[in-house]
Amino acid sequence: MTIHDVPTTRDELLAAAAEVFDRDGYARATIDEVCDRAGVTKGALYGHFSSKKALALAVLERQAREWARIRERLQRVHRSPLQVLVDFGYAVNRDRAVxxxxLFQAPLCDDAAQHHVARWTATVLDLLRHAENRGELRAGVDLAGCADGVVSALVGVHLMAMAVDVPDDAVAEVWRTWLPGVAKPPVYAALRIAPR
Structure with a gap:
């Protein structure tokens, strides 16, 4: 174990906060519960985060960094940017609870949701540009419009999951509906649409 593998108090607080926010939601989660779960004092928490809102925003930022690492890993595994996009969509969906x-229930969400959705859209747009450069897309595809559409569909899966039981293949249905219209037929035929 290296020094970089040892979790810091901040790491432990973020992990504890993610668990508490996931279980209780933002409004019901308490600083006391986060501190108890992390095994630290309130003073230690406030040494890292000025408020519950700052803590929640840091949890979201931590998740965004994790998704960026997942994307990088997927890009090393797959040659096709569209396959990266498909697998990235599943990774985001799998980690959607917090x-x-x-983002979608807490009172802090307006600014945070707008920021994070814009980041997701930029990620999808970047992958679509790579796919276009590799010749994977049909001619004349509106990349920005597609990126907005994909993110809207995936956010829709998130929002539906808060209200009703969403089938396990809801993300696969997004891909089955959307990809044939933008990917060249041989490219679409070679994609694995189901999760790994």
Whole structure:
């Protein structure tokens, strides 16, 4: 174990906060519960975060960094940017619980949701540009419009999951509906649409 593998108090607070926000939601989560779960004092928490809102925003930022690492890993595994996009969509969907509780239900969400949705859209747009450069897309595809559409569909899956039981293949349905219209037929035929 290296020094970089040892979790810091900040790491432990973020992990504890993610669990508490996931379980209780932002409004019901308490600083006391986060501190108890992390095994630290309130003073230690406030040494890192000025408020519960700052803590929640840091949890969201931590998740965004994790998704960036997942994207990088997927890009090393797959040659096709569209396959990266498909698998990235599943990764985001799999880790959606805390994001749902913080971005789409919490009172802090307006600015945070706008910021994070814009980041997701930029990620999708970047992958679509790579796919276009590799010749994977049909001619004349509106990349910005597609990026907005994909993110809207995936956010829709998140929002639906807060209200009703969403089938396990809801993300696969997004891909089955959307990809044939933008990917060249041989490219679409070679994609794995189901989760790994």
């Amino acid at each position: 994001v749902q509780r913080l």
